Amino acid sequence: MVDPGRVNGPADVLIENGKIVAVGPKLKAPANATVIDATGRVVMPGFIDLHVHFREPGFEYKETIQSGTAAAAAGGFTSVCCMPNTSPVNDNQSITEFILEKARTAGNANVFPIGAITKGSEGKELAEIGDLRRAGCVAISDDGLPVMNSLVMRRAMEYAIAFDVPVVDHCEDLHLSEGGCMNEGFVSTQLGLPGMPAAAEDVMVARNLALAELTGARLHLAHLSTAGSVRMVRDAKARGIKVTAEACPHHFMLTEEACCGYNTHAKMNPPLRTGTDVQAIKDGLRDGTIDVIATDHAPHATQEKQQEFAAAPNGIVGLETAWPLTLTLVEEGVLSLEEAVAKLTTEPAKAFSLKKGTLAPGADADVAITDLQEGWEVDPARFRSKSRNTPFAGWKVKGRITTTIVGGRVVYETT
Amino acid sequence: MSFKHKHLLGIAPLSAEEIMLILETADSFKEVSGREIKKVPALRGKTVVNLFFEPSTRTRTSFELAAKRLSADVINFSPSNSSVVKGETLLDTARNIEAMQADIIVLRHPAAGAAETLARGVKSSVINAGDGWHEHPTQALLDLYTLREKKRNFNGLRVAIVGDVAHSRVARSNILALTKVGADVRVVGPRTMMPCGIERLGVRLYDKLDEGLRGVDVIMMLRLQLERQGRALFPTIREYSRLYGLTSERLKLAEAGALVMHPGPINRGVEIAPDVADSFSSVILDQVTNGVAIRMGILYLLSGTN
Numbered sequence: 279m280v281d282p283g284r285v286n287g288p289a290d291v292l293i294e295n296g297k298i299v300a301v302g303p304k305l306k307a308p309a310n311a312t313v314i315d316a317t318g319r320v321v322m323p324g325f326i327d328l329h330v331h332f333r334e335p336g337f338e339y340k341e342t343i344q345s346g347t348a349a350a351a352a353g354g355f356t357s358v359c360c361m362p363n364t365s366p367v368n369d370n371q372s373i374t375e376f377i378l379e380k381a382r383t384a385g386n387a388n389v390f391p392i393g394a395i396t397k398g399s400e401g402k403e404l405a406e407i408g409d410l411r412r413a414g415c416v417a418i419s420d421d422g423l424p425v426m427n428s429l430v431m432r433r434a435m436e437y438a439i440a441f442d443v444p445v446v447d448h449c450e451d452l453h454l455s456e457g458g459c460m461n462e463g464f465v466s467t468q469l470g471l472p473g474m475p476a477a478a479e480d481v482m483v484a485r486n487l488a489l490a491e492l493t494g495a496r497l498h499l500a501h502l503s504t505a506g507s508v509r510m511v512r513d514a515k516a517r518g519i520k521v522t523a524e525a526c527p528h529h530f531m532l533t534e535e536a537c538c539g540y541n542t543h544a545k546m547n548p549p550l551r552t553g554t555d556v557q558a559i560k561d562g563l564r565d566g567t568i569d570v571i572a573t574d575h576a577p578h579a580t581q582e583k584q585q586e587f588a589a590a591p592n593g594i595v596g597l598e599t600a601w602p603l604t605l606t607l608v609e610e611g612v613l614s615l616e617e618a619v620a621k622l623t624t625e626p627a628k629a630f631s632l633k634k635g636t637l638a639p640g641a642d643a644d645v646a647i648t649d650l651q652e653g654w655e656v657d658p659a660r661f662r663s664k665s666r667n668t669p670f671a672g673w674k675v676k677g678r679i680t681t682t683i684v685g686g687r688v689v690y691e692t693t
Numbered sequence: 694m695s696f697k698h699k700h701l702l703g704i705a706p707l708s709a710e711e712i713m714l715i716l717e718t719a720d721s722f723k724e725v726s727g728r729e730i731k732k733v734p735a736l737r738g739k740t741v742v743n744l745f746f747e748p749s750t751r752t753r754t755s756f757e758l759a760a761k762r763l764s765a766d767v768i769n770f771s772p773s774n775s776s777v778v779k780g781e782t783l784l785d786t787a788r789n790i791e792a793m794q795a796d797i798i799v800l801r802h803p804a805a806g807a808a809e810t811l812a813r814g815v816k817s818s819v820i821n822a823g824d825g826w827h828e829h830p831t832q833a834l835l836d837l838y839t840l841r842e843k844k845r846n847f848n849g850l851r852v853a854i855v856g857d858v859a860h861s862r863v864a865r866s867n868i869l870a871l872t873k874v875g876a877d878v879r880v881v882g883p884r885t886m887m888p889c890g891i892e893r894l895g896v897r898l899y900d901k902l903d904e905g906l907r908g909v910d911v912i913m914m915l916r917l918q919l920e921r922q923g924r925a926l927f928p929t930i931r932e933y934s935r936l937y938g939l940t941s942e943r944l945k946l947a948e949a950g951a952l953v954m955h956p957g958p959i960n961r962g963v964e965i966a967p968d969v970a971d972s973f974s975s976v977i978l979d980q981v982t983n984g985v986a987i988r989m990g991i992l993y994l995l996s997g998t999n
């Protein structure tokens with residue numbers, strides 16, 4: 279068992295009525311208990327993804343809460359936080375309730391909605407953040423449509439303090455990135471594609487950190503992709519600013535070179551950057567500057583990605599590939615296994631104050647079991663997600679989720 | 694040597710030898726255009742589709758003429774009067790055209806990479822007639838053809854490319870082609886018009902026109918896209934013209950007998966003074982004539998690999 283900060287070694291887990299009851303060596307299974315023999319495998323708290331797009335309501339042809347949570351379960355994720363850029367935007371209580379109801383019916387994973395910062399994510403007027411919080415939102419964000427007006431962002435941060443919700447920002451200066459569809463660099467010059475400079479992310483990270491310092495609010499920075507961002511967050515943390523940060527597997531696995539050949543599966547926002555940035559992301563993960571690994575799971579239909587590069591939508595699916603990709607960091611010595619698990623469990627739980635991510639007695643019985651050695655080939659046709667948009671198709675990876683348990687119920691098992 | 698490519702998507706995939714092969718093939722077709730009956734049967738029975746998603750007179754007409762002089766059947770297809778406005782994707786449009794047994798599709802498209810995307814999805818040969826800011830290979834080839842007529846040797850030839858390199862597919866293709874055949878290339882313009890890492894393509898960067906022109910054998914002026922004014926690339930056409938416009942005074946900084954080229958259409962009095970455009974040094978109309986020969990050569994070479 280690897281339960282970060284608590285257990286790192288052989289142990290049994292006893293689950294009763296959806297809760298962890300006991301953890302320890304050689305526990306005795308009660309009569310009638312279902313026994314899962316995880317010998318040779320690793321038992322972990324179920325993973326938490328702070329950043330997914332489930333497209334419902336509005337874009338059910340890309341993903342539904344049903345299919346998205348099924349993909350989560352297959353990837354070992356038992357809790358997911360879904361971004362509000364649905365149609366309509368999750369900027370009010372009734373949309374939040376709709377999402378939670380759909381999630382209950384699906385029953386594959388815990389769904390924690392993220393509410394919008396501003397009405398319609400238009401960046402102008404604050405959404406009813408108090409209502410969103412009461413309805414069950416765990417954070418607020420205008421992800422994908424960053425709040426450009428710094429005064430609005432300041433007010434959102436100040437207002438959020440009363441509800442103790444983190445403000446999550448996708449850091450992008452929309453003027454600097456205007457028209458861009460990949461990282462601005464030599465590759466974009468070769469491809470003749472309009473670029474988005476790293477500075478478009480950096481200036482907004484700097485702004486947000488300044489506002490977090492000014493307001494004292496909790497700031498969470500989504501999907502860092504640049505060396506500059508990592509440097510600034512490291513400095514801000516050293517100075518005691520309340521900031522947490524996440525990185526996505528594609529930003530530590532791939533560089534802008536993946537766009538060559540106009541591969542739309544390498545098109546995302548923030549874009550894939552340079553080797554220097556990838557190294558900085560890894561360094562940030564290693565030294566704790568980056569707390570969390572999140573997927574930014576962004577499903578899109580095949581025909582949408584089969585367009586000209588500039589016309590194709592941003593993003594890739596990530597839930598079903600995150601774990602083996604994270605394990606490459608363990609293989610490379612960037613993280614220990616326990617640290618890697620922490621980036622997917624205890625750290626995201628802490629960032630969003632979720633009572634999840636641990637196998638301590640009394641906790642919800644959300645569990646992921648993995649075979650660390652099992653090699654497999656990424657085959658999008660086998661994804662539980664409705665969408666197939668991944669740059670990792672055909673990759674030979676190592677480390678497979680074999681069982682996922684949510685609230686004491688097995689929701690996924692390899693056959 | 695034979696031509697091994699199925700498509701012409703850009704200059705980047707071509708070797709120097711392949712570029713020279715295209716130029717030599719064009720030689721024989723230039724002669725055809727000088728005959729009384731300007732037609733050879735090389736592509737008889739083949740169908741060439743001009744698929745133009747951007748307005749273009751020069752390039753489309755040039756391809757059309759080239760295909761007709763090779764006796765191919767030519768269809769012109771432009772999106773304004775087609776299903777594209779009804780939301781059909783590029784790939785679906787192209788597959789429909791292909792279903793009509795098109796052998797070669799000539800594509801002009803505003804998105805970089807459109808030709809490559811198309812080539813992956815259809816069985817026909819694809820010729821890139823300009824894709825976004827990416828490449829315009831036939832323009833570069835006809836420029837090289839014209840240079841070869843006038844200057845004979847590319848090796849060490851000093852070429853200045855002046856203007857908005859960042860947003861120019863003509864500049865990208867010419868930089869790639871000229872450096873491959875051994876020319877010494879410099880780019881001149883304000884930094885707002887220079888793409889990131891341009892020096893890594895093997896060119897030198899000049900901020901000032903006078904310095905950039907000193908001692909060059911060839912000056913390629915790029916068209917200033919006037920609609921970019923107000924997008925912070927340059928303050929006014931007036932200032933751009935003063936700083937980067939080619940005048941007869943400035944032309945004297947170049948080597949005696951330097952050639953002036955322009956892919957057209959020209960903004961007279963903006964990037965190039967009218968007297969320079971019309972002067973003896975200018976080979977702008979030769980470029981147009983040679984365009985037909987180059988495109989005949991390419992159509993011929995690609996039809997052979999089908």
